[in-house]
Amino acid sequence: MPQDIYDKVMMLAKRRGFIYPSFEIYGGCAGFYDYGPLGSRLKQNLENLWRSFYLLKDNCVEISTPTITLFEVLKASGHVDEFTDLTVDCKKCKQSYKVEGIIGEGISVEKAIKNNKVKCPTCKTILKNPYNVNLMFSTKIGIGQSRDAFLRPETAQGIFTDFHLLYRHAREKLPFGVVQIGKGYRNEVSPRQGIIRLREFSMAEAEIFFDPNDKTHPNFKDVKDEVLFLFDNEKEMEITLEKAVQTGVINNQALAYYMYLTQEFLMTAGINPEKFRFRKHSDDELAHYAVECWDAELFSERFGWIECVGIADRSAYDLISHMESTGTDMYALRKYDEPKIVDVKKIVPDMGKLGPLFKDKAGKIKTLLENMDVKDNEKIFVDIDGKTVEVPSNCYKIVETKEKQIGEKFVPHVIEPSYGIDRILYCILEQNYAEVKKKDEEYRLLKLKPEIAPIKVGVFPLVSDERLVKIAKIVDKNLRNAGIATYYDEGGTIGRRYARMDEIGTPFCVTIDHDTLKDKSVTIRDRDTTKQDREKIEDIIRHIKNKISC
RNA sequence: GCGGAUAUGAUCUAGUGGUUAUGAUAGUGGCUUCCCAAGCCACUUGCUCGGGUUCAAAUCCCGGUAUCCGCACCA
Numbered sequence A: 001m002p003q004d005i006y007d008k009v010m011m012l013a014k015r016r017g018f019i020y021p022s023f024e025i026y027g028g029c030a031g032f033y034d035y036g037p038l039g040s041r042l043k044q045n046l047e048n049l050w051r052s053f054y055l056l057k058d059n060c061v062e063i064s065t066p067t068i069t070l071f072e073v074l075k076a077s078g079h080v081d082e083f084t085d086l087t088v089d090c091k092k093c094k095q096s097y098k099v100e101g102i103i104g105e106g107i108s109v110e111k112a113i114k115n116n117k118v119k120c121p122t123c124k125t126i127l128k129n130p131y132n133v134n135l136m137f138s139t140k141i142g143i144g145q146s147r148d149a150f151l152r153p154e155t156a157q158g159i160f161t162d163f164h165l166l167y168r169h170a171r172e173k174l175p176f177g178v179v180q181i182g183k184g185y186r187n188e189v190s191p192r193q194g195i196i197r198l199r200e201f202s203m204a205e206a207e208i209f210f211d212p213n214d215k216t217h218p219n220f221k222d223v224k225d226e227v228l229f230l231f232d233n234e235k236e237m238e239i240t241l242e243k244a245v246q247t248g249v250i251n252n253q254a255l256a257y258y259m260y261l262t263q264e265f266l267m268t269a270g271i272n273p274e275k276f277r278f279r280k281h282s283d284d285e286l287a288h289y290a291v292e293c294w295d296a297e298l299f300s301e302r303f304g305w306i307e308c309v310g311i312a313d314r315s316a317y318d319l320i321s322h323m324e325s326t327g328t329d330m331y332a333l334r335k336y337d338e339p340k341i342v343d344v345k346k347i348v349p350d351m352g353k354l355g356p357l358f359k360d361k362a363g364k365i366k367t368l369l370e371n372m373d374v375k376d377n378e379k380i381f382v383d384i385d386g387k388t389v390e391v392p393s394n395c396y397k398i399v400e401t402k403e404k405q406i407g408e409k410f411v412p413h414v415i416e417p418s419y420g421i422d423r424i425l426y427c428i429l430e431q432n433y434a435e436v437k438k439k440d441e442e443y444r445l446l447k448l449k450p451e452i453a454p455i456k457v458g459v460f461p462l463v464s465d466e467r468l469v470k471i472a473k474i475v476d477k478n479l480r481n482a483g484i485a486t487y488y489d490e491g492g493t494i495g496r497r498y499a500r501m502d503e504i505g506t507p508f509c510v511t512i513d514h515d516t517l518k519d520k521s522v523t524i525r526d527r528d529t530t531k532q533d534r535e536k537i538e539d540i541i542r543h544i545k546n547k548i549s550c
Numbered sequence B: 001g002c003g004g005a006u007a008u009g010a011u012c013u014a015g016u017g018g019u020u021a022u023g024a025u026a027g028u029g030g031c032u033u034c035c036c037a038a039g040c041c042a043c044u045u046g047c048u049c050g051g052g053u054u055c056a057a058a059u060c061c062c063g064g065u066a067u068c069c070g071c072a073c074c075a
Helices: A006-017 A037-057 A071-076 A109-114 A156-160 A163-169 A241-246 A253-270 A317-326 A352-372 A423-433 A466-481 A495-501 A514-519 A535-548
Strands: A019-021 A033-035 A068-070 A084-090 A097-099 A131-132 A140-142 A149-150 A175-184 A200-210 A227-232 A234-240 A275-281 A291-299 A304-315 A332-351 A378-382 A385-390 A396-410 A413-420 A432-439 A441-446 A457-463 A486-488 A507-513 A519-524 A532-536
Touching: A006 A019, A006 A423, A006 A432, A006 A441, A033 A037, A037 A175, A037 A200, A037 A253, A037 A423, A068 A071, A068 A084, A071 A149, A071 A317, A084 A495, A131 A234, A149 A441, A156 A175, A156 A200, A156 A413, A156 A495, A163 A175, A175 A304, A200 A253, A200 A423, A227 A241, A227 A253, A234 A241, A234 A441, A241 A253, A253 A291, A253 A304, A253 A413, A304 A317, A304 A423, A317 A457, A332 A352, A352 A378, A352 A385, A413 A423, A423 A432, A441 A495, A457 A466, A466 A486, A466 A514, A466 A535, A495 A507, A495 A514, A507 A535, A514 A519, A532 A535
Parallel strands: A227 A275, A457 A486, A457 A507
Antiparallel strands: A019 A033, A068 A149, A084 A097, A084 A131, A140 A149, A175 A200, A200 A413, A227 A234, A275 A291, A291 A304, A304 A413, A332 A396, A378 A385, A432 A441, A507 A519, A519 A532
């Protein structure tokens, strides 16, 4: 017998084609799951609902970037270093430890290893041969002189590396938002808990770029009196957006607004408000790139509170990182009301001298000189390929000019709502799973919201009378042509067909019966009430569309 | 990765060192023409993988894999 709701949900998910273990005929592989026919559709609907919030309500744009990401990108973003743990094994205790976690504070990892200071916390054996564990999947691009790459651990970097182009696309106005829905990959040590912790997972991320001096949101005023459900690690509280920002509970309007958008999205997707809350990250659990982060947590009877969405203020961390490692301009411009005329001192390199002296380095030095702050009567040094080199004073001139400045440059800050689609999808299944007794028999149904249900309408002839079948097939075809996902079924009894639809979360069933032949009306049955309305055939499409519209 | 438990059709489950592996659900075809999993008939699908012990292994032993629980990990 199934133990708990997780077992029951996963049982139903597998039996009905929502979720299968991947490669099962080869023994399966931990951390990988397939979405079956209904699961794929449910996921698509969930993603499209998400799009309606971010692309329509919030007017973001969507892009799509490769899942295979150059080493250099993830080196710059900090993932190569921060994602790596130096690990040692104790052969006696058969345990693995992070070196960082078992050495004393204030000692560097390198020193600790050199001086044999790495000891097993259990048996005090001196541990040797540390090795790096990186949670990213690595790969190579091309053969021969190949380039190192990783499967991306988040979709965000693709947006950051396109920033300068996207900023132009947004016609150089802030704030603007860019989203991406796609796969992310983390080579988890031991994934468990079904689709809660996958090695390949679906994420929906939005990066909204703000002027750091102005993290207000244009839509904030429309929603400022709405209530957020917060949890401060001790008690739950309800607070309006306006009050939360005023009192500093939430740092800025932008964060608060995206928290609200997240809350609305999840409620629309069928999350139970009582199984939902926002929790603020404490300082020591913040990711390496974040300065403030709120998680939307959803409650699972099996797993407790699950982190399903993270809404982080990443500040200018990522754009600065990529700018520093590539030299690409990732600034935005804050325009002055009136252009200013300012005196500017500039270094003008003399390439006639620089060239012969520095050869192939001359070009780089030229760029460095041009971007340098000018100080009078000081020697000029540049860092080139890790070396500090003096530039002789005859290689440049300092020129004073008047320049018109129309604004000041700054690196935008990023607010990032990041959604774990698979986790949300599991919680929707669990929270909408219901059992009732019908004639002493256990009766299962998924009370999925019509917006995301994989099948919207079951279409049945009451009996397999040819006249009814003919009409039913036409009704079914018309619904599908109108963009409504249907399931046509004439097998078994009518009760059995209703039951099949209830179990996969189909909100409505249209039945063609004997009265249809007389007055061209059909019954529309509601999944949750099992009540039936009669409607004219020509009104069905409009009627259903009304019920499933977001 | 460490320790423990488990593994039988699509799903759940009985089972014993010895013929053709139990039952239910689901599914398919037919009868029934039925508005909430009705009934009847027929049919489909299985012992996690590899090795060992044995005359004989789904059953006992070892190993792999997966799942669940605990520890560690989860930026």
